[in-house]
Amino acid sequence: MSTYLVRLGTEEIEVEVEAVGDALRLSVDGRARCVDAVEVLPGWYSLVVDQGSHALGTLPRLASPGGSAPEAAGPRRWTMVLDGYTYDVTVERGGRRRVRPGTAGAAAQGHEVRAPMPGLLVAVVVTEGTPVAAGQPLLTMEAMKMQMEIRSPVAGMVRRVHAASGAEVSGGQVLVTIG
Secondary structure, three states: OEEEEEEEOOEEEEEEEEEEOOEEEEEEOOEEEEEEEEEEEOOEEEEEEOOEEEEEEEEEOOOOOOOOOOOOOOOEEEEEEEOOEEEEEEEEEOOOOOOOOOOOOHHHHOEEEEOOOOEEEEEEOOOOOOEEOOOOEEEEEEEOOEEEEEEOOOOEEEEEEOOOOOOEEOOOOEEEEEO
16 A cells, blocks of 8 residues: 555545555545546546545646756656546655645645646636636536536636637646636
């Protein structure tokens, strides 16, 4: 069994992973889950979690302009799209929580919504200053001949829209900042 510390914004979650045949048994903050995962395209998975179906896309988080590249060792940083919701996730092996959920930090800097893969922005439905609810559509992107709605993972105010409708974007590119 392996233990990981997963960070989603300011929330930290302890996840234990154990292989059970072809499936995985996850213990998320002490709650057991059975997960079957099949890679359907590079970096894109079909998940069955406790008999519920989900789509998961993963992309290593890229360096921001003027920023440093992700570390080769230490925490792994990912942009993940789960059922149309985009999350910036940091994963590190072992350890216990160091920060209590709900503390300041990422919220003060704003939440960056990133492109899950290279593609074309078909529509941007928010503008700077727009209040958004968690789950509200922010933009529509086309990639690999499929359209996907990118939704806000958090409630807040749109601080900045980084790309316009019709723009070609790269995987991991920041599209919207919510603060």
